[in-house]
Amino acid sequence: MATAIMILSAAVIAGATGYVAAKFLAARTFLQDRPNGRSSHKGLTPRAGGFAIFGGFALAMTLFAVFMLIYGHQSAAYFKFFGFSFLAFAFGAVDDAHPLGARIKFLAQAGIAIGFVAVFGAVHTIPAPFIGELDLGAAAFPLTVFWVVAFMNAFNFMDGINGIAASCAIFVLSALAVAAAGEAAAFAPPAIFLACALFGYLPHNLPQGRIFMGDGGSQFVGFAVAALAILVGNGEAGAVSRMFVPIAFLPFIFDVTFTLVHRARRGRNIFAAHNEHLYQLLVRLGGTHESVSTLYLTIVVISTTVAMVAGAFSAGVQYGAALGLIAAFMVPALMIFKRASKAQLLAGPAEPVREEPTVETESYPAAAE
Template identity: 30%
Template sequence: MPELILYPVICLLAGSVSYFVCQLSRRWRVLDMPDGQRKFQAAPVPRLGGAGILAGFFAVIFLAGILHTVNPVWLGNDFLPGGVGAVAVALAASLGFAAIGAADDISDLNALLKLVLLLAICIGAPLLGVAVPTLDSPFGDLTAPALMIAGSALWLLVFTNAANFMDGSNGLAIGVLAFMFAGLGASLLLGEAGRFPPGLIAIIAASAGFLIINMRGQIYAGDIGAFGVSALFATLAMISGLSVWTIATLALPILIDTLMTLVLRAKRGESLFTAHRDHAYQALIKTGWSAWEVAILWWGLAAACAACASIGAGGGGALPFALFICLAIPLSVGWVIVQRSCGQMGARLVQI
């Protein structure tokens, strides 16, 4: 099937299935309740929108499997980045994360049980082949298998939880992830792969189908979406063959806010596991920013990181590492500036 026809079909199928399932999930009455602490909404909101995103994506994967069986020439073997076996493990791991998220959305899993289940997938996926082959740097490459497996497990655990922490404002986490998938595809296109994998179009379109409803405040992605979609990015990125610095650059808009917030709370001696409103995006909302304004800011940051990651992938050598450093430093400084300015504004509002 010519790509000129393939990409619009993928967008239509993934987006429409996602939109339909999201609308359907609003009737399931699994609600995100206001808590007066971390959450900003004033009324209960349905929170299984992630099911729609994953349904749209896997509908395309199912169709692609049928078409490939009928005529392998139509799609080739690079519908998603990575080898067939690794892709299968990545998809299974993403579904595992989504299942844990869904269980937590519906029945509030025991925290210890949830952690054990997440760790099992984080360790199991790298052992089954979903791991970066090397950690490259200007100072030499690390290739020790045990180190790569441990590092990949840590990346999967940290990134999925970071994305879940960022899922507290309409359009933020899922919108940023959509830009990250776009950046992943562009990096592959400009890099050695030379092609934007069609499967990545599917998850972007499925995310768009969800965002149409989410940005009206009518549904949340929930843990099923935050965990499932972020795990899909984390696993596919690891098996894409791209430099770890290209992957890390794509993830900066999520990682910086999460890691800097954890450092802040640790410095204050506060618990790292309790609900809070200390993220930079939460600080902006507390001072009057709307969900749209916060989302657009983070989408812009994600688009900029995606563009730089793509340039780094195309240039190769030490460029991905250099671009990562050049972005990580100003983003970290920007985080500090936002926190300080919002803190000062909040203090003035209290005095008034």
């Protein structure tokens, strides 16, 4: 009973801190985002929302971990998880203040992911049709690291309009906490605290967009979701399917994959910044931030519900559910790209680099001064 009261109290503190801090930072000129040709907003906007989100989460996690320590419960894992979460937030915040190159960002993400997997362990088996579980063997460690890095980037890519990333993360984290309430309950509290911190931040981001979460927020939240998926999936008795979060966030994963594949087919640099994600195209085609974010939240609610139901069945059912969702996404995605192409919103095929003919010239000695 005392633990439940502490979790509830810490959750309220996380939400209140996120709300107050976001309101305070929204009125400041700290880390302002200047719009460019790829932006979905106009005017200077603080991108310090990550400080509010992480601040609320950090306060709640610290109070809960100390409570667990005082009452003789295991708390080391909470402090370790908090430490890696801080690294993800800190590197993102540094990128907000002084933009880092793509290589440095990747190395930072990989370093955090490798450290996390080394401490908490890799995902050694995944659900597989017909055989139940597939043993990943020596590939377990690199594939788990890849999952963390890939999802951090995917979540960051999808944080491009007001409310889309925060609202969808709130729902999936809440569902993950509910799903983990049994044998994997140890990591349900961090999911609750993060969802509440995001809930406090959200009113200042949607619909007015007075503050953005920035890379500090998106890198931290992306890491936390990917990490919690591993921790809960590795819980006792397989309480939560390892397919839960990938299926729940399939709308995000599909959007990123679909967009990058189409850019690669046109010869565009898939690592370069752009505004051709499906959700960005919907806004550029006339949708509002609020309507597009609501659409994506609705789809995430559906995919999360599918993940919860399918998780109670065999691996074949889970993969079938994922493929069914992908098939359902494909038709509207192609329609959006077709409309965007007609409206000339997509970058054309990259032109091959032409070598300029070399013109030989005579060289003369420099004139003496």
